[in-house]
Structure formats: structure tokens, C-alpha cells
Amino acid sequence: MKIETEKGHEIVSRVLLTKIREGEWDPGAKLPSVVELSQQFGVGRSTVREALSALKATGWLDIRHGGGTFVKKILPTEAQQGGMSLFQEADSILELLEVRKIVEAGASAFAAERRDERDLAKLQAILDRMEHALRDNDTVEGERADVAFHKAIAESSRNTLLIQLMDSLTQRLGETIGKTRELWFYQQKSTAERLLEEHRHIYGAIQAGDAGQATALIHEHLFKVESVLRASIPASD
Numbered sequence: 001m002k003i004e005t006e007k008g009h010e011i012v013s014r015v016l017l018t019k020i021r022e023g024e025w026d027p028g029a030k031l032p033s034v035v036e037l038s039q040q041f042g043v044g045r046s047t048v049r050e051a052l053s054a055l056k057a058t059g060w061l062d063i064r065h066g067g068g069t070f071v072k073k074i075l076p077t078e079a080q081q082g083g084m085s086l087f088q089e090a091d092s093i094l095e096l097l098e099v100r101k102i103v104e105a106g107a108s109a110f111a112a113e114r115r116d117e118r119d120l121a122k123l124q125a126i127l128d129r130m131e132h133a134l135r136d137n138d139t140v141e142g143e144r145a146d147v148a149f150h151k152a153i154a155e156s157s158r159n160t161l162l163i164q165l166m167d168s169l170t171q172r173l174g175e176t177i178g179k180t181r182e183l184w185f186y187q188q189k190s191t192a193e194r195l196l197e198e199h200r201h202i203y204g205a206i207q208a209g210d211a212g213q214a215t216a217l218i219h220e221h222l223f224k225v226e227s228v229l230r231a232s233i234p235a236s237d
Helices: 008-021 034-041 045-058 077-087 093-114 117-136 141-158 160-184 189-208 210-232
Strands: 063-065 070-073
Touching: 008 034, 034 045, 034 160, 045 063, 045 160, 070 210, 093 141, 093 160, 093 189, 117 141, 117 189, 141 160, 141 189, 189 210
Parallel strands: none
Antiparallel strands: 063 070
16 A cells, blocks of 8 residues: 655645634735745745645635735635645546646637737746746746646636636646656657647637637647546556
8 A cells, every 4th residue: 555645845835724724824914934934844945835836726825926925815715625625636637637628628718819918928928938948958947837828828718717716726737737748758859849839829829819729729739638648557457
């Protein structure tokens, strides 16, 4: 039997959540800095950042770039947390991918219809990050940019529920993309370049306002993701 050990960021996340639930930090309160929390827990700053990101994804924290981390003024309900647990307990990455197909197809169509210049600028900036990561062979940054790209599409949809759903998926989405890219990167570097091109084409359809094309490209992209994942799963007897 495989025994799962709790990771450092999971422990920090759990302790921070307990503090919030027990009222040590009220809604809207500012948390100590990453440096201070790192010293308090005796862990690295990256571990603290992972913990904070996880709590942000589940609706407990608001991270303001350059402004600090705050407890959400309106905390998640038990119903919302129950919905999040569905993603945490998904049986497999392939099961999560089925959810992505449904959610991202709708998000990309709405994004093509509703995006503005700020949305396009954000998507383009993320594509630039992906290109730089590819050039520098920085797989970690490539994964982060990949997740950011799909989240930005949801944000461009202007649908609050879709955005919240993608926020809830973020933690597991990062795991999916990370494992998929690992499989891709075992192949030639040109494959990673084609992956970047797929994201550029999706951006192009959204920029052109072509909802049908944006949806088709997302489906094609996720179908390839599924193919890579299925190819890595040993056939059962």
C-alpha cells in the first residue's frame, strides 16, 4: 500500500486555513509577508507562495501583486468547498481533462465574443512568457505561463461563474499541464515549439472574434493533450 506524505506547502496551507477559520485573521485582514511567514514556518519562500496560491485558488485569499496578501472579505461557503473537493478527488488526470473540455470550450467562445484590448494584451504577454521559457528551457515557467493562459481566457469570458470555476480548477490544472508537458518534453524540442504555436492560434481566433474557431482550436488542443496522456498509460490485460 502506498503511503502519501503531506508536502510542505500543504502543511503550511492547512495551518493558515485553520488560523483564518478560527478567526485569528478576520475577513479583509492583511497576512504577514512571504518573508515573515517563511521565517515563522521554517520553510522556503517558494513553499509559502505555493500555500498562498492554493488558498487563493480555493477562494480564501486575495493576492495583490505589490500590495500583499489579504483574507477574502467574503469567505467561501461549505457548498463552494464541497465543489472544490470534487476536483481534488478526481480519479485521474483524464477525468479532469473531460471537465476542462467542457469548461474551456465555453470560456473560449465567450472570450472571442467579449474580450477587449486589455484581455488581448494580457494573453499576448503570457504568450511572450511562454516563448521566453521555451527559449531558456525553463519548464517551470513554461508550466506557469500555460496555466495563466487558460485562466486568462476564462477571465476574458466575462462570466463570473466560469472564472470562479477555472480558479477552483487551477491547482489541479497546474498538475495536469505539468505532467503533460513532462511527457511532451521527452520528445524533440520542436514538439514544444508546436505546443506554443497551438496557443498562438487559439489567441489568434480570440483576437479575431471567431468563437467557432476558438472553440474548435481548444478542442483540438485538448484532444492532443488527451492523446499524449493516454499513450502514457499502460494497456490493461
